[in-house]
Amino acid sequence: xxxxxxxKILILFMLQFLLISALWAIDIGAxxxxxxxxxxxxxxxxxxxxxxxxxxxxxxxxxxYIVFFIQLLWMxxxxxxxxxxxxxxLA
Numbered sequence: 001x002x003x004x005x006x007x008k009i010l011i012l013f014m015l016q017f018l019l020i021s022a023l024w025a026i027d028i029g030a031x032x033x034x035x036x037x038x039x040x041x042x043x044x045x046x047x048x049x050x051x052x053x054x055x056x057x058x059x060x061x062x063x064x065y066i067v068f069f070i071q072l073l074w075m076x077x078x079x080x081x082x083x084x085x086x087x088x089x090l091a
Contacts, residue, residue, distance in 0.1 A: 015067050022063035029057025 032044040032053025044056045 015071060018063060019067045022060045022067065025060030025063065026057055027060075029053050029055075029060055032056060 028044050028046075030053075032042060035042045036053055042053065043050050044053050
């Protein structure tokens with residue numbers, strides 16, 4: 001299946017959005033853990049969730065790992081596709 005360049009760029013933007021969101025989740029989780037360490041108890045709360053700070057931190061960390069490996073596989077695909085000496089494109 002051939003994917004056009006617009007779709008590839010859209011996928012890259014969505015992956016970057018997921019990465020920024022995951023880093024934000026890690027920040028919220030770390031802040032919640034610092035609060036729990038200082039005051040003994042607490043939870044992080046969003047618009048649709050209430051969870052433990054440790055869970056929030058590890059969810060963000062897991063999403064970062066997933067996005068990292070998706071981007072790594074994509075870049076390796078681009079590198080190995082272009083071994084013939086053609087210009088590097090979005091694959």
